[in-house]
Amino acid sequence: xxxxxDALFEPDGDLADGERLTADGKTQxxxxxxxxxxxxxxxxxxxxxxxxxxxxxTRFLRSRARASLVRGYLIARFFLDPxxxxxxxxxxxxxxxxxxxxxxxxxxxxxxxxxTIPRNESSKKVGSSADSPKGGELAGRR
Numbered sequence: 001x002x003x004x005x006d007a008l009f010e011p012d013g014d015l016a017d018g019e020r021l022t023a024d025g026k027t028q029x030x031x032x033x034x035x036x037x038x039x040x041x042x043x044x045x046x047x048x049x050x051x052x053x054x055x056x057x058t059r060f061l062r063s064r065a066r067a068s069l070v071r072g073y074l075i076a077r078f079f080l081d082p083x084x085x086x087x088x089x090x091x092x093x094x095x096x097x098x099x100x101x102x103x104x105x106x107x108x109x110x111x112x113x114x115x116t117i118p119r120n121e122s123s124k125k126v127g128s129s130a131d132s133p134k135g136g137e138l139a140g141r142r
Contacts, residue, residue, distance in 0.1 A: 001032045002098050005051075005105040009066065019062075021069055029073060036110045037078060043112040045085040047071045050094050050103040064089035070106050 008025035012018040021029075033040075049067030051059040067087035075085055094103035 001036075001108040002103065003028060003032060003105050003108070004103075005066065008070070008105060019065065019069070021073055026073060026077075029070065030077065033074060033078065033108060036108075039110050039112055039116065040078065040080060042116055043084070043110045045071075045074065045080055046109045046111060047074070047085075047087045048107040048109070049087065049089045050092065050097075050105055050107070052092050052102050052104045056091060059091040060089055063091050066106055070108070074108075 003025075005019075007028050008021060009019040010022045010025075012020040047067045047070045049063035049065070049070075051062035051066065053059070054062070064087070067089055071085055071087040074080055075082055092102060094101075094107075097103035097107070
């Protein structure tokens with residue numbers, strides 16, 4: 001699930017250079033994550049943050065803040081296990097993004113143990129075990 005920053009975040013006047021989730025951004029996260037919710041309890045949820053503006057250290061800090069904001073929201077909204085819900089700042093590095101273009105926002109992946117999704121259901125999913133670590137499966141596309 002790839003979600004662009006323009007759809008999720010707005011400047012946070014209380015923090016210099018900070019952002020917060022918008023109401024529309026929360027709605028988009030709900031809609032994007034809901035199809036993977038049935039698999040989230042048996043897997044690992046990883047939120048990747050991306051940012052394109054500024055020098056490398058600014059991009060890293062912004063991507064970390066974005067991933068952390070979305071992680072916190074998903075944990076609170078969907079009662080996810082904080083121990084299996086991670087945030088990964090990736091700065092400007094966005095391989096596999098839509099159109100293979102530099103990404104500015106977040107990507108969310110649900111990584112499942114191999115065999116979690118029945119064969120008939122796994123043929124409907126986007127992504128493959130080759131895209132995930134240790135032969136796992138992705139429930140939904142980043």
